[in-house]
Amino acid sequence: MRLTSGEELPVHPEYRYLMSCYKFWKLSYEGGPRYKTGKDCDGQPVLIPHENETSDATKRRCCAATYRNYCKQVVAKYNKFIFNTNIVREDVFEPFTQWFDNVDMLGNDLHDFMKSRSREAQIYGKSFVGIDSTKSEENRTAAAAAAMGDQLFLFAISPFNVVDWRYENGVLLECTVLFPGGGVRHYAPDEIQIGTVDDENVVTVRDTVPNPFAPFLPVVPVFFSEDGESQLTDIAECNKALFNLDGILMEELRTHTFTTFMVNIPGFMPSQLDKGNEHGQGINNVKIGGRNMIVTNVEEGTVEPHKLSSDVSQADSIRETMDGFTKEIWRLAGLKDPDVLQNAESGRALKIKMAEVESIAASIADEAERAENKLINLWTKGMGIAQEVRYTDYPEEFDVSDLVVELESTLKVLNSSLPKVLKRQQVQQYAKAKYPKMTPEERQELVEELDNIDEGVDNLFEPLAIEPEERQQ
Secondary structure, three states: OOOOOOOOOOOOHHHHHHHEEEEEHHHHHOOOHHHHOOOOOOOOOOOOOOOOHHHHHHHHHHOOOOOOOOOHHHHHHHHHHHHHOOOOOOOOOOHHHHHHHOOOOOOOOOOHHHHHHHHHHHOHHHHHHHEEOOOOOOOOOHHHHHHOOOOOOEEEOOOEEEEEEEEEEOEEEOOOOOOOOEEEEEEEEOOEEEEEEOOOEEEEEEEEEEEOOOOOOOOEEEOOOOOOOOOOOOHHHHHHHHHHHHHHHHHHHHHOOOOOEEEEEOOOOOHHHOOOOOOOEEEEEEEEOOEEEEEEEEOOOOOOOOOOEOHHHHHHHHHHHHHHHHHHHHHOOOOOOOOOOOOOOHHHHHHHHHHHHHHHHHHHHHHHHHHHHHHHHHHHHHHHHOOOOOOOOOOOOOOOOOHHHHHOOOOOOOOOOOOOOHHHHHHHHHHHHHHOOOOHHHHHHHHHHHOOOOOOOOHHHHHOOHHHHHHHH
């Protein structure tokens, strides 16, 4: 996958499909008027036309539809919540403090920089951070550059620009980045290729330099979760379905509000009609009051008007379907589908609904912490600093009660009358979020204990409030 002059730029087999997904997720996150004419992951319009409607009807439905942007709300609330918590970063010595306060040479400190990269990872599933030096002579090392007053800085790399990559056991081993303006770099453990790409996508390698951070790659991925999936993968699809249903509902309401009537009037003058058939019969839109009426002149017929509209229950059915997709969005955001209001604030229900929210928050924080610590390691290596820098420590546990309230909004909390199998699953999810550093042996022991539970499942949630110190006693 390395660059070769005169050959076409190598692109990963999944890149083009991921590009379509990135554009759709970006569109779903940003919302606004552009969403209505956008395309989904498969390159199809987000507004799905019906085979029985005219192009004018499709345009009218597109104009009437409202995009309710759940995607941005979910991403923003999680991102804000995590980066407003107490993240431990110790200022150990002056060079690190100076770098921390302006890590990208654009005035952003490490906290704000990682907050933006983590938010981007939520949207696209992954984001990338590069580290480089302001050194001007290619043969100088990063440490020598630092000694002469040059600095190491971080720069954001959009997933749109990472065109080729290779992972092994979840570790990025090499990647190719296409920069705006046609510049291209291939990052490998031992060297960095620097080149350009012309309009025909042909590569010219201009230089190859040693990797100053070898054997580590000077590009660090930031993930939303361990599997690299976007937080919006399913939420954006549900949001798209809601958008389409809203357009259909508005069309249905328009039809009922401005009802069209049809009436047959024998002897109606053909000259007043549209082009008729060989018998002089035809139809015409006649304005009566503030509405149009379709009039025919068939000799044998009735003069009673007929209402042309569908059953009013159709609108209710659309609303119910939209409500189902709304609940699914909140379930995907970490909240279980609440069907009843009774016992909404019972301790058991609160623990159930907060478990998944805490798990998602812990996952985002864990991935951000892992990436940040890799960047700190690269910085110390590039600066040639032997002194150990204390690692960043993101919270392992979260009080997500306020976040749950924000996310839940008008939805009701989960009914406590769940099947036993779901209650077992909730215990596992809670344990994963509450005690993220549980060893694989302890986790397996928990699973085996849960599998042996037949009776008294309702009492499973009582021990959840016990802290680790109390457990050990």
